[in-house]
Amino acid sequence: MSAVVRLKPRALGRLQVAKVTLAHGGGGKAMKDLIDDVFVSAFDNDLLAPLEDQARLDLAGLAAHGDRLAMTTDGYVVDPLFFPGGDIGKLAICGTVNDLAVGGAVPLYLSCAVVIEEGMAVEDLRAIARSMAETARAARVSIVTGDTKVVPRGACDKIFITTTGIGVIRKGVEIGAARARIGDVVLVNGRLGDHGAAILCARGDMALESPVESDCAALHGMIADLLAAVPGVRFLRDATRGGIATVLNELAAASEVAIEIDERATPIAEGVRGFCEILGLDPLYLANEGKIVIAVAPEDAEGALAALRAHPLGRDACAIGRVTAGEPGRVTMNTVFGGRRIVDMLVGEQLPRIC
Amino acid sequence: MKYVDEFRDREKAEALIREITAVVREIDSARHRPLNIMEVCGGHTHSIFRYGLEGMLPKEIELIHGPGCPVCVLPMGRVDDCVAIAERPEVIFTTFGDAMRVPGSRKSLMQAKAEGADVRMVYSPLDALALARRHPDREVVFFALGFETTMPSTALTVLQAEAEGIGNFTLFCNHITIVPTIKAILDSPDLQLDGFLGPGHVSMVTGTAPYQFIARHYGRPLVVAGFEPLDILHGIWMVLKQIRDGRAEVENQYARIVPDAGNAAALAAVGRVYELREFFEWRGLGSIDHSGVRLREAYARFDAERRFAIPNVTIADPSSCQCGEVLKGVIKPWQCKMFGTDCNPETPLGALMVSSEGACAAHYQYGGIQRQRGVA
Numbered sequence: 001m002s003a004v005v006r007l008k009p010r011a012l013g014r015l016q017v018a019k020v021t022l023a024h025g026g027g028g029k030a031m032k033d034l035i036d037d038v039f040v041s042a043f044d045n046d047l048l049a050p051l052e053d054q055a056r057l058d059l060a061g062l063a064a065h066g067d068r069l070a071m072t073t074d075g076y077v078v079d080p081l082f083f084p085g086g087d088i089g090k091l092a093i094c095g096t097v098n099d100l101a102v103g104g105a106v107p108l109y110l111s112c113a114v115v116i117e118e119g120m121a122v123e124d125l126r127a128i129a130r131s132m133a134e135t136a137r138a139a140r141v142s143i144v145t146g147d148t149k150v151v152p153r154g155a156c157d158k159i160f161i162t163t164t165g166i167g168v169i170r171k172g173v174e175i176g177a178a179r180a181r182i183g184d185v186v187l188v189n190g191r192l193g194d195h196g197a198a199i200l201c202a203r204g205d206m207a208l209e210s211p212v213e214s215d216c217a218a219l220h221g222m223i224a225d226l227l228a229a230v231p232g233v234r235f236l237r238d239a240t241r242g243g244i245a246t247v248l249n250e251l252a253a254a255s256e257v258a259i260e261i262d263e264r265a266t267p268i269a270e271g272v273r274g275f276c277e278i279l280g281l282d283p284l285y286l287a288n289e290g291k292i293v294i295a296v297a298p299e300d301a302e303g304a305l306a307a308l309r310a311h312p313l314g315r316d317a318c319a320i321g322r323v324t325a326g327e328p329g330r331v332t333m334n335t336v337f338g339g340r341r342i343v344d345m346l347v348g349e350q351l352p353r354i355c
Numbered sequence: 356m357k358y359v360d361e362f363r364d365r366e367k368a369e370a371l372i373r374e375i376t377a378v379v380r381e382i383d384s385a386r387h388r389p390l391n392i393m394e395v396c397g398g399h400t401h402s403i404f405r406y407g408l409e410g411m412l413p414k415e416i417e418l419i420h421g422p423g424c425p426v427c428v429l430p431m432g433r434v435d436d437c438v439a440i441a442e443r444p445e446v447i448f449t450t451f452g453d454a455m456r457v458p459g460s461r462k463s464l465m466q467a468k469a470e471g472a473d474v475r476m477v478y479s480p481l482d483a484l485a486l487a488r489r490h491p492d493r494e495v496v497f498f499a500l501g502f503e504t505t506m507p508s509t510a511l512t513v514l515q516a517e518a519e520g521i522g523n524f525t526l527f528c529n530h531i532t533i534v535p536t537i538k539a540i541l542d543s544p545d546l547q548l549d550g551f552l553g554p555g556h557v558s559m560v561t562g563t564a565p566y567q568f569i570a571r572h573y574g575r576p577l578v579v580a581g582f583e584p585l586d587i588l589h590g591i592w593m594v595l596k597q598i599r600d601g602r603a604e605v606e607n608q609y610a611r612i613v614p615d616a617g618n619a620a621a622l623a624a625v626g627r628v629y630e631l632r633e634f635f636e637w638r639g640l641g642s643i644d645h646s647g648v649r650l651r652e653a654y655a656r657f658d659a660e661r662r663f664a665i666p667n668v669t670i671a672d673p674s675s676c677q678c679g680e681v682l683k684g685v686i687k688p689w690q691c692k693m694f695g696t697d698c699n700p701e702t703p704l705g706a707l708m709v710s711s712e713g714a715c716a717a718h719y720q721y722g723g724i725q726r727q728r729g730v731a
Contacts, residue, residue, distance in 0.1 A: 277359065280711075282405075336363050336365065336406075337406040337407070339408055339409075341405060341406070341721045342720065342721055344720050347720075348701065351452035
């Protein structure tokens with residue numbers, strides 16, 4: 001029996017208006033109604049429902065998953081809030097679940113803080129909360145505590161969400177950016193740049209249409225399968241902002257090795273390639289929300305690929321390069337054309353070229 | 356991808372490199388310096404670095420990355436003018452993305468935006484015109500920038516604004532023209548160029564005829580080339596064959612896109628809307644006669660320079676910058692004493708570090724391999 005005392009749930013309030021006002025952040029009945037109607041009812045779990053100032057977690061239950069606690073936090077801002085393949089709510093769950101999973105942790109609990117702009121449609125808020133709840137349920141994590149603030153119009157862009165997650169790292173798993181060794185194989189679990197391209201297209205200000213959908217997904221299931229097949233995985237990281245170029249540079253710098261990738265082996269969807277060609281963008285720097293960069297010992301590469309490909313989110317997994325004895329910290333790419341170029345860290349954000 | 360992958364074929368590239376190497380061997384072996392080929396266009400520079408072409412070529416060939424990035428050659432005073440217009444409360448200032456970061460003497464457009472100016476990134480001048488329709492109570496200014504490639508689209512936008520009777524749309528015209536610029540480079544006393552890759556997109560509008568003087572009066576070959584890596588290698592091979600044969604002609608490698616006579620409709624729109632300025636200032640190169648255009652009197656009401664008071668002050672390039680020498684191929688980017696230290700893509704001092712198409716920025720981001728090998 002759990003040592004945690006389950007507190008009795010109370011009756012949930014209901015919102016009667018279509019737009020969020022400053023009154024919903026005032027701490028009174030309006031705020032209680034907003035939290036109950038939008039968040040508590042969607043997230044629906046015993047740990048959250050009593051709405052104490054903290055969630056009370058069972059230590060023995062945590063310890064059953066491994067021997068170290070992992071904790072992470074991330075803020076989510078995106079324009080537009082709803083885009084092909086996802087929305088800010090799904091992003092806020094998947095991103096934090098993935099940040100735990102790439103450390104080898106089993107993600108278990110999340111907290112969620114939302115900053116809402118006065119005037120936001122309650123229906124949009126409900127849709128975002130529903131999406132968070134569905135994503136969390138599918139990922140088998142619970143949103144157990146949270147915070148809601150309403151700020152005056154113009155003080156934020158519709159909604160900002162911060163999620164904090166805790167998980168437990170499996171015994172024996174040691175993953176780190178400083179662990180890559182010369183000869184290691186670098187893998188990715190699928191096509192790159194989909195999220196960045198989908199968001200840029202969804203903004204609709206460049207009159208470009210693309211069939212690309214965001215790859216936003218919770219990857220802990222696939223990562224668990226990978227770690228079960230290859231417990232000695234050296235490095236895992238989700239390639240979000242800055243794309244795989246940034247992750248590879250971080251790996252090369254921390255491990256003091258060179259990394260060489262092969263453009264021909266780097267999987268990029270036709271739609272993303274075309275999009276990048278038109279705007280002069282480099283897909284290696286586009287954001288992903290469902291892709292990880294993996295480094296494994298050469299003898300583990302086949303097993304890792306097989307484990308990834310057996311999972312729906314790793315169907316297109318492939319090896320893209322190798323860790324080499326070149327200049328430490330340097331990432332290079334053998335181009336599709338037979339040349340070689342440096343893949344450096346991006347300075348600022350990528351801006352479309354004039355012509 | 357159709358019409359792209361065909362021009363990135365590795366086997367064809369290797370065959371072309373063999374051909375290029377063979378031609379280079381047939382060119383006077385007693386030369387004391389490399390064969391210097393200038394690609395005029397920033398798009399070429401970008402492709403050369405992106406595909407690692409420099410490292411594939413025989414060491415006897417040096418590619419000189421010329422003045423073809425309009426963002427890079429924009430003088431600091433003009434950026435100050437942009438900022439002055441953008442900071443007016445009634446103005447929505449619209450610009451292509453890569454012009455946002457160009458430093459003025461005080462700040463860039465990106466910094467002005469952070470401080471409250473209404474600066475918006477657009478992808479076409481027509482997007483700016485659409486903003487003018489949506490915001491009739493604001494003044495929408497489009498930062499018109501670029502060579503002959505982008506000139507027709509801004510000219511057509513002005514004609515469209517005129518046809519619709521839109522009164523709150525203006526251009527801040529900074530269009531520049533390529534031919535006087537090449538001439539200025541050819542007139543440079545320290546010229547060491549053996550041939551040119553001509554700009555594909557510009558030539559799509561102008562045709563190939565405007566380059567004839569380069570072959571006739573300066574005795575240098577020019578090959579108009581496309582932007583795919585095979586196009587560029589093919590163009591280099593064509594230039595080398597001319598050098599080997601002692602010819603100096605204008606040839607068209609990019610005939611699938613570039614008609615020799617150019618695009619008559621685009622040229623007509625350009626001729627109708629713009630007239631040559633007496634001179635225009637370039638970053639790194641100074642003032643070049645007849646190298647820029649402005650709106651004709653008939654379109655004065657669409658001219659931001661007439662609508663708004665702007666500083667219009669000439670600001671000298673930082674004295675430490677050697678952009679001019681790099682542009683003319685006298686020194687390589689990394690031989691500039693500021694390269695990679697005070698001047699880097701995050702805080703560019705010089706013109707060529709500003710846009711990813713600039714020679715210095717491209718070297719900073721993509722280059723370096725040759726230098727590590729000790730080839731250059």
